[in-house]
Amino acid sequence: MRSAAPNTVPTFQPLYRQIKDLLVRSLDGGAWKPGQAIPSELELAGRFGVSQGTVRKAVDELAAENMLVRRQGKGTFVATHGEPRQNFRFLRLMPNQGEPAQYESRASECRRARAGVDVARFLDLKPGDGVIFIRRVLFFGGEPTVVEEITLPALPFKGLTAAKLAAHRGSIYHLYETEFGTQMIRADEKLRAVAADAATAGALGLAKGTPLLSVERVAYTYGDRPVEYRYGLCRTDTHFYRNELG
Amino acid sequence: MRSAAPNTVPTFQPLYRQIKDLLVRSLDGGAWKPGQAIPSELELAGRFGVSQGTVRKAVDELAAENMLVRRQGKGTFVATHGEPRQNFRFLRLMPNQGEPAQYESRASECRRARAGVDVARFLDLKPGDGVIFIRRVLFFGGEPTVVEEITLPALPFKGLTAAKLAAHRGSIYHLYETEFGTQMIRADEKLRAVAADAATAGALGLAKGTPLLSVERVAYTYGDRPVEYRYGLCRTDTHFYRNELG
DNA sequence: TAGTGGTCTAGACCACATA
DNA sequence: ATGTGGTCTAGACCACTAG
DSSP states (O other), X not given: OXXXXXXXXOOOOOHHHHHHHHHHHHHHTTSSOTXXXXXXXXXXXXXXXXXXXXXXXXXXXXXXXXXXXXXXXXXEEEOOTTSHHHHTTTOOEEESSSSXXXXXXXXXXXXXXXXXXXXXXXXXXXXXXXXXXXXXXEEETTEEEEEEEEEEETTTTTTOXXXXXXXXXXXXXXXXXXXXXXXXXEEEEEEEEEEOOHHHHHHHTOXXXXXXXXXXXXXXXXXXXXXXXXXXXXXXXXXXXXXXXX | OOOOOOXXXXXXXXXXXXXXXXXXXXXXXXXXXXXXXXXXXXXHHHHHTSOHHHHHHHHHHHHHTTSEEXXXXXXXXXXXXXXXXXXXXXXXXXXXXXXXXXXXXXXXXXXXXXXXXXXXXXXXXXXXXXXXXXXXXXXXXXXXEEEEEEEEETTTTTTOOHHHHHHOOSOHHHHHHHHHOOOOOXXXXXXXXXXXXXXXXXXXXXXXXOEEEEEEEEEEEGGGEEEEEEEEEEOOSSEEEEEEEO
């Protein structure tokens, strides 16, 4: 009932946190797929030999971290990027007026490459390791609004092609989830204001030197393993980046 | 034990949420001051005539929303902006390298004014209502890095002067808390990239037209009442705006 | 040693969805 | 009617802090 605390400070690990770790391991291992229901609390309690309340507390934390979604009367489900509701967790760009417009993406590049020093550090790879490099433009209401470069480790994403990108409908995280079994859980971002270079300005139909919002993102899957590095440049005259500080 | 559901949809309000509302009302009314301990769970349970578990769930939610801070063995405390640890909830600007530097603020302006249409809408006032207008520069490591305009409703902040701003050490939210009894709980922000105008460029020691991060913020106190409107321009060559998407 | 929050249990009952 | 999550209770015991 107690964690052994190997050689570090005598940290106490409550039971429900051990249960939580087991659940994350199952999620990571693909025991239950995104959108599917996990076993009921009573079922899990029996399986783990603990009370329902202990399972409940573990599930509560996972729901708070957006890995699970509870639905009263129906069950507890693995979170999925397939539902549009979940999309706005990672899509913060909103139009100045009106409802969050639909967007399309058009990839101009999707090729294998080798990780540079920086990307290797972000993705926890070695420099020279294989990666997949994507360049794309996001169109909001038909207008080119964001230019993005996405770098993924080659291994888990083997087989990602421009054709697959073009064929997919919905967010790219949904594609990661359905085609490559990789769930994005959280991300860290660094935001800056920068001047548009000639190429980016051209792609967005703006003058060279126009201020753009630079968004640098590292996204993580289960176990805080980094699996996507992204660099985006957004025009912010028609849109803004919304943020909530709690 | 049940909320009556007056004339709207028959929404169910659990007991612990009613307790939570009572606690928020007490906090809002200043029953316990920031940094002070609130009564123990057992004490509150007796006072409200519910079990400790029900109080616990209410307090759990308030702790998750950063209104209370639990400390095992010591008690539950009203959150305060006085502790440097809490500061980074609302201060997202980090230096490109090194530890989060200390900053100083210098107010160049602090005067009474009348709310314009936009500010009135943000602060839930009527156009023409009295406000306090502050303009200041934030210095990180001695370098001017942010130019900010802050607008506050005149009523709760009567008596805020440039002298008080200059005398205060620590974050301005700590000043709001100690001098005016107003706790900032959460905030909404809109981020954009804009070009520096001549005045701002001069204040920051940059060339006119330099891209700056524009941060528009509305901050709220208990009960989601807006009490601060802020417009900031940050240089992001030496710093960046960090964000965590969960 | 006493007081606080934190964990865990067992059980009763409620709200919600579905068949 | 059944099964799911959601609420509430009462009590035992643990972990942490402080006098």
